[in-house]
Amino acid sequence: MTVEKPQEMTGDTNSGGYVTHKDVHRIKHPSIDTNDSSSSRYSVDSQKPRIGPPPGTYIINLPKDQIYRVPPPENARRYENLSRRKTNQSNCRRCFCHFLAALLILLFLAALAVGILYLVYQPHKPRFSVSGVSVTGINLTSSSPLSPVIGIKVRSQNVNEKLGLIYEKGNEADVFYGGIKLGNGKFTAFKQPADNVTVIVTVLKGSSIQLTSSSRKELTESQKKGKVPFGLRMKAPVQFKVGEVTTWTMTVTVDCKIKVDKLTASATVITENCDTGLSLL
Structure with a gap:
């Protein structure tokens, strides 16, 4: 300067x-009095030092x-960095909004498709019943552990007139007595056309099942009466099919209460009642 x-x-x-x-x-x-009318207008006292x-x-x-x-260079660089950061944040926010909008649209379309499918085809869950039971490997005269082999014959009915069913792999079945699991197994995956009845045969096995003395006594008394109660529980992934189009995988659960007359391979089913559930997820 x-x-x-x-x-x-x-x-x-x-x-x-x-x-x-x-x-x-x-x-x-500040040392000058501009209002001074003297001849030495800009002079100051010679005895005072000049400041x-x-x-x-x-x-x-x-x-x-x-x-x-x-602004100065350092402020200009800071402003540029802040401006770039705000731009990146705006782009991320815009991308997130677009993704959220696309997801909502897809969910809406899926819900609309399900609604149309339900109104047009009116899907119903299948029905199940137990038509045969065979029992081996249960000896109640000994206190040794049991290794039962229980054959189950299940009747599956597809009551839908326009929808086929596809039972996928990954199913499971368990048989119980008084809350004690006697055996477990799987059944073969299969396809079931519309308005069709399919019989499923599976063998459920257990190993080294130890019954309490009270459970063994109750099982013996039930066999003497000719009414031995069992519980059967099945779970299977299933899809509905319309032509070449299939739905997403759902889950069918079946809980059955069974009574047989004896614990032999020629046992007869006296009563049975199965409750079927269908989960959409």
Whole structure:
């Protein structure tokens, strides 16, 4: 920064066009009394030390780069980084909004398709019943552990007139007596056309089943009465099929209460009652 003190210019402003220093903007020094009418207008007491630059009018020149460089370089870089960060955040927010909108649209279309499928085809869950049971490996005259082998014949009925069923792999079946699991197994995956009845045969096996003395006594008494109760539980993944189109995989659960007359391979089913459930997920 440079400070220039202009020279006083005299002359008649009306005739010569000169500019007197009275017409120039002054920077007043605090030690100068500008209202003093004495002849030494800009003089100060000679006994007092002079403080600061001599009195007069000054012109201050600033470099252009200090005037127009706003903001400074470090602030400009910070502003640029902040602007870029805001742009990235805006892009991420926009992408998330688009994804959420697309997901909502897909869910709406899926719900609409399910609604149309239900109204047009009116799907119903299948029905199950137990038509045969054979029992081996249960000896109640000994206290040794049991290794039962129980054959189950299940009748599956597809009551839908327009929808086929596809029973996939991953199914399971368990047989119980008084809350004690006697055996477990699987049945073969199969396809069932509309309005069809299919008989499923599976063998459920157990190993080293230890019955309590009370359970063994109750089982013996039930066989003497000719009414031995069993529980059968099955679970299978299934899909509905319309032409070449299949739905997503659902889950069928079957809980049956069975009574047989004896614990032999030629046992007869006296009563049975199966409750079927269908989970959409």
